[in-house]
Amino acid sequence: MEQPPLLQRREGAVLVLSNNNPAARNALSPAFYAALTEALAQAEADPTVGAIVLTGEGGHFCAGGDLRQLAKRRELPIEERRAKLEGLHDVIRTVRDCRKPVIAAVEGAAAGAGLSLALACDMLVAAKNAVFSVAYVKVGLTPDGGATAFLAEFVSRQVLTELCLTGERIAGERLHALGAVNRLAEPGQALAQALALAAQVAAGPERAMARIKTLCRHAHANTLEDQLDMEARFMVQSQETEESREGMGAFLEKRPADFAPLRQREPWQGDTNT
Incomplete structure (x- = not known):
């Protein structure tokens, strides 16, 4: 076989x-x-x-x-x-x-x-x-x-x-x-x-980590201005997510964050693409 x-x-x-x-x-x-x-x-x-x-x-x-x-x-x-x-x-x-x-x-x-x-x-x-x-x-x-x-x-x-x-x-x-x-x-x-x-x-936040991967992949070749632009776009997108609500809430409440229930079950719409 x-x-x-x-x-x-x-x-x-x-x-x-x-x-x-x-x-x-x-x-x-x-x-x-x-x-x-x-x-x-x-x-x-x-x-x-x-x-x-x-x-x-x-x-x-x-x-x-x-x-x-x-x-x-x-x-x-x-x-x-x-x-x-x-x-x-x-x-x-x-x-x-x-x-x-x-x-x-x-x-x-x-x-x-x-x-x-x-x-x-x-x-x-x-x-x-x-x-x-x-x-x-x-x-x-x-x-x-x-x-x-x-x-x-x-x-x-x-x-x-x-x-x-x-x-x-x-x-x-x-x-x-x-x-x-x-x-x-x-x-x-x-x-x-x-x-x-x-x-x-x-155990981390799925969407935030995908954006971080993209930032890290482009950081070596990008100019500072291009990287600042990408960081700004991803930051303002991340601020409205349930992941950031959970993460910041856990930090302020002095408890471990639990991102597992927030993982998406539908394909993303390419929000990490550049």
């Missing part, structure tokens, strides 16, 4: 999605792209899901693209090669744009597009001995999946160029020192730490 490309389970308000191709160190496939896209769409629509953890089976996060399949694409017209690549880029956009917090839990390897997938998440928990690499140069290829864009958000041009031209493996500890890892875990504990972090944010 063929195994599903993605495993799903719940830990309270946290949805755990696990890449399930351990025989190939969780190399990516179109089936995985489709399953992850569907799972994230369902999570967005499910008011009982507060946060998502993305991880991998068998001790590895993701070894990137399947080189055997990539080698076969040499014979395809360039338009078809581009169309197949967009399958990866679409899933990267889907992870980045998910309205609910997505946290990567990385053990073992996160290489090539696997590194891109991890960095597309909102936060990253990594084992100290996890291995990250922009390995494309070693097989005569160039980065994809947004690897250079994500890395450029926290390293200098010189460091970015070194990582991409050498393809050297980066330990979780170094990526943490560079600023890309939120929590550094002992080997085997990345998922547990990611679940704890996810449980913390899952």
Whole structure:
């Protein structure tokens, strides 16, 4: 019986999605792209899901693209090669744009597009001995999946160029020192730490957190004036919500806020789009 490309389970308000191709160190496939896209769409629509953890089976996060399949694409017209690549880029956009917090839990390897997938998440928990690499140069290829864009958000041009031209493996500890890892875990504990972090944010106000995600995503590239404008728009929208009524009321009454009953059951009207 063929195994599903993605495993799903719940830990309270946290949805755990696990890449399930351990025989190939969780190399990516179109089936995985489709399953992850569907799972994230369902999570967005499910008011009982507060946060998502993305991880991998068998001790590895993701070894990137399947080189055997990539080698076969040499014979395809360039338009078809581009169309197949967009399958990866679409899933990267889907992870980045998910309205609910997505946290990567990385053990073992996160290489090539696997590194891109991890960095597309909102936060990253990594084992100290996890291995990250922009390995494309070693097989005569160039980065994809947004690897250079994500890395450029926290390293200098010189460091970015070194990582991409050498393809050297980066330990979780170094990526943490560079600023890309939120929590550094002992080997085997990345998922547990990611679940704890996810449980913390899952209890938060759904709409406010979606707006915060949008603000954080644009802050690096926006001018101060553009970011002030976006902050102003989101603040005045947030002030009229039941979430802010509950949050401010709880603060003034010196009690814990309870946002769970306020989670929306209908699709949003794009109020976090820019």
